[in-house]
Amino acid sequence: MNETKTHTPFFADKQEKLAEILSRYPAEGRRSALMPLLWEVQRAERHVSEERVHELAEIVGTTATEVKGVMSFYSTYHEQPVGTFHIQVCSTLSCALAGSDELFDFLSNELGIVNGETTADGRFSLQKVECVGSCGTAPVVQVNDTYYERVGRGRCRHLIDALRQGEMPPVWRERGGDTVGAAKAEPLQKPTDRGEG
């Protein structure tokens, strides 16, 4: 019944960042800052805890319930911490036609976790996701914010080995499609299974 707080607010020492985020929106739209604030917290803490939900509610001038309602609507905000490497495998049609189901099973076996789980050491979490807009370079594995595209068997092996070493391998640029334009010369052939960018 005491109306006192017991935890340090996330933005206590980030007032400048908070002010910057709030400044992106007009005064009448203070609540618009909610999604970027959720992102800010999640990037730092790999999830958004209940305390943070209450803190953000106060910042944008609404209730914790509303924040929870918004947060739970979107599939990429997490209530529980995800792994250091949050591995997301697209499973929608174009990726499925490029083997994403098999890819997912491979990762699941490798890591010993199923969809939605995090490894005991907290390093990896694995999630099946819906189309992430990499249909032309399927299958795609998104590790945290980074896309790894055209992940064939070899690349997948390479990727997971690197992650196990604690490294995010450099991305390999994949665009496919049009070759018109200066300095574009991706050949019309099956992509080779290079492991590097």
Place this chain on the structure above:
Amino acid sequence: MKVRVNDVELDLPPGTSAIDAVFAAGGDVPYFCSQEYMSPIGACRMCLAQVGAPRKEKDGSWVMDEATGQPKIFWFPNLMATCTTQVMDGMVIDTLSERVKTAQNGMVEFTLINHPLDCPVCDKGGACELQDRSYEFGDGISRFEFDKRHNEKHHPLSDLITLDRERCIQCKRCVRYFEEVPGDEVLDFIERSAHTYIGTADEGLPSNFTGNIADICPVGALLDASSRFRGRNWEYDHTRTTSMDDATGAAIIVDARTGRIERIKAALNPDVNKTWIDDGTRFGHEYVDSPDRLTTPLVRRQGKLEPATWDEATAFIAERLKGLSGKDVGIAIRADATLEEGVAAMSLAEELGTGQLDHAPRPAASLIGNQTATLTDLATADAILVVGDVTEEAGILDLRIKDALKGVTPPTLMPHGVPIADLRLKERMPRKREILAVAAPYRVELMRHAGTAMRYPAGGEAAFFRALGKLAADANATLDEAGQAAVGMPTDQARALVARLGAAKQAVVVLGGFALTRREAAEAARALIKAVGAKELAVGPMANSYGLELLGVLPSHERYGYAGMLDGSKALILSHLDPAQDGEVAERLRGKDLLVVHDIFMTETAHLADVVLPAASVYERDGTVVNLEGRFLPVRAAPVDAGSSADLTGVVRALGEAMGKRLDGRSVRSARRTLKKRFDVDFTELPDHGLLPRTKSRGPAKAVAGEAPSATGNVLVVPSMARAEYLNRNRHLAAALGGNRLRVHPEDAAKHNLAGGAEVRLRVGGTWRQAVVQVTDAVPRGLMTIPSLPEQPIGLAQADLTSIVVEQVRLEVAS
């Protein structure tokens, strides 16, 4: 606008929704998401109909159908949700075609695939919209062969509301309700798609208006926790009556079964509460069925109170009265007695020839002003000043003020009643906060919604109104430091507030109890009201405060008022009053020649009485009350088994018989004959929605000042939605509120070593009070607040802080 629904031609005002057109035409479509007084959202898709309209050529003439010679009807390709479709001139709505029937059946089927169909064990069974509509518009079979979605069955959203997540059909009424009506967004959808469920992250649903969601839930998902599993809908006796919990007179339905009140629901009164009631009104009834209710008269024989018959008890009183001079007898009734009971009390006083007659609590100032606003005036006002905590005093005012913030006038009633889909209402409407100013000595709920919020020093209402009055009289005047402190804001803001009130087309000043506790405060307030050309709403302390003043249940002289008679009378007849809670008063009562107590429990005073008469609770009386607008509202008795208890008309009848007299007011019928002469209103024919006499309010029969509280003090006795005197007998409400709260500023809590959650006893004035400590900066430093008892009129009081006894420290997780 000409509209055709099936074969019925109608002429409807522009802006009408197609669903209201259908109902206005006597037709029917099912709906689950639409709800009177809330925004239509088109979510449940039940009200689909085939809709078409004529089109105009470029030159403005109708495109004609060559075959019929009539304007050609262009049908919308898809079926339309009629709740979100606005009628157009010439629109044709078909609700009977096969296509519509197939769609309705399809929607019923979809709605039911995840609904448990546990109707036989569901509290809503027999009064369930989904059950009824499925029967009417469904096929009666389900082709869904998979497992239904499973979810929590008995989720306590709060101590008052239990949620069954499996039964929920995601109509969103409850979620919208919280945002649109009280503006407390404490319930929302969580997750999405088929996983969507309603939930809260704000523990216990912090709002004073949570129970309404149980009324509007179209299924058995949201249930009033106090009535869950208590009875089936067809077993209840439904009594439509008027709430006696506060001065607004909300319409309620009391559902009783085998002599017990099982639940209270809101009823419709478009002029008063629409379809909403506060939680105090809804959940505050459990005390009525308490096992320690008095059911039979008691008479003191050889120093002991012993059961007696009414004849014995009244004979005893009559006998004692013979030995007394009538003018030495004091008669006092609580301010929620009906007008009929008021007549009975007056008639008894007249018979005895005493001027010692009063109702209590009664504020120092009169409640009957010159320019009384109606609740509709309030809901359509463009400038509102509230002084006090009206959310706690009279919750409906809080909601009607929020109507004004939306700026949407109350809807015109249709042939079928309140429009089902008022298209002017939207989700998340912008609120015109700037029109609302709220002032109180501590932070009150309504301040969150106000453009201007002021905290003035407790007891400083007179100074507050005088300072504003000064600015109203002279726009160029300035407030000195004391004046600014008195209004709790700088001069320019105060000036802007006064200017807004003055410039408004319809300004309303709401005078909460604090502003009425002292005559000079009320006078200053009324001077301001006059200066700015506003109307006023004075919030009386109880349900019939206005009516009893209007009727004149008043002493012949100020010194014969309630406080005076406790001292000066030789005999006392008290109805629903318990002055002996104050130890000093108790001493004086011991010295009376006769003390008659008419009450529902063995109160402190009853223990001292010579005769105790069992009383009818507020739910067990027939009669009339007058709400704060001056509206006469009918009160009807629910069938509650309370032994031989009787209301005051019954007391007067029995006592009259013992005295060999046929007194006026010896029955409700008899009282109404008197009232008809007095008010020219036939109270037996009072409509459900009440009657607001068109003539200007008459002044009170006698203007006699009530008693003012102390001018100083360290505790502010504040109004409470939950009646403090019964709270410990209202199990669910007490759990939800955590008991009567002694609210203490953090610094004071530290100073007095009070921990949040501690159960304490302390002496406030002369009365020992029990309370639970709540540490909060909502109250100012150096001032605690505690909810009022009827015997303790709101306002400042002195508490002996050294007297605080910590009885128990409950472990509470800090929130």
Place this chain on the structure above:
Amino acid sequence: MSDQTATAAKPAPILSRHDPRYEVTMYRYVGVDGAHTLDFYRSHGGYEAAKKALTSMTPAQVIDEVKASGLRGRGGAGFPTGVKWSFMAPPDGKPRYLVCNADESEPGSFKDRYILEDDPHQLVEGMIIGAYAMQMTYGFLYVRGEYYLGATRMEAAIQEARAAGLLGKNILGTDFSFDITVHRGAGAYICGEETALMNSLEGLRANPRLKPPFPAAAGMYGRPTTINNVTSLTSAVHILTKGAAWFSSMGTDDSKGTKLYQISGPVKRTGVFEMPMGATFRELIYDFAGGPTMEPKAFIPGGSSTPMFPWEDRFLDMPMDYGTLAKNGSMLGTGGVIVIPRDKCIVDALYNLVRFYAHESCGKCTPCREGVGHWLPRMYQKLVSGLGRPEDIELLESVASNIKGNAFCPLADACIGPVQASLKWFRDEYEYLAANGKSKYAKNDWWQA
């Protein structure tokens, strides 16, 4: 005779990428190293169109030019962009917003992502032009949450542009002021629907809103708002540079200009191809994507929401424009073609898509939440598990038809269209599966080396 005269007077429209007159514009620098910088963009003629608009044209002239070009919204619905722009009431001094919809979430679509990542200034310029034409006071760019790189590149580009006086107060020395905030989504397909997108931008659950009011009347924060797709705005850049006549010289009667088509599934060269509207599927699939790598049986013409066609000449030879596809019972959508090989069981393919829509339904209305979100995926699951019975197919059809047209927003129909098309063209596969408990075509491993 008159035909010949007409032909002589007006050159034939460009209907093929092979037409020597055709020139790639929007996609020219995608995939080029360093193309995302302001230096690169300006040295390749960037911001000249915005300069032209702001310094030599009135807002009305810009709108007229876009109207004359025949540009139709590239987000999928194909509403004429210039007409949409003209719906905005005249400025009244209060805020009015341009929102760019870069919540590209339609399976099979990935054109916007490459623009955001590789050519962000093109979009900034497009937004400036659109904002100037409608006299917007502020812009929001709604980028789907997963496009982290795209959002980062856009933010950097906006900062560069601001520093160069191309955004902010008095752009290019004119009295027009405009700025852009990048707003990241967080994984919700429904945000592609413009009113849901506005709710999301306002920090609310992204349920679609009732229309009316339409965004042009009351959109963001209740203010007049226009929402345009990324490539609608980037098209405007080139319309102003090269003229409405150039744009309308490409395409069919109802579909003008150049468009980014995407192709995925088993073809030699997947990716984005910029082509004139009216080019055929065959040209895209065979001439540019190099043809299928597995035996094909069907193609989805414009993103997963568009009803599929079987692999037949009459469909492959359809021009990729709005009207032709509508006439044939489908939609151009985003122009994201997905080729479906013979060995992919069509029921399984649809289960994949239905699962997608079930996951993405917002849950607001009953038929979508219960039908799309719950019942359909269960029915498909039953079928692909081999537990279906022949009568399940009729039930599936019945449930689908109960949903169609009855939901609050187009998401449910986006699911039902493909379901119904699959039943129309490949009912035999459903029947085979229901009768035999196993698929007519079954390939176990789609993952390549």
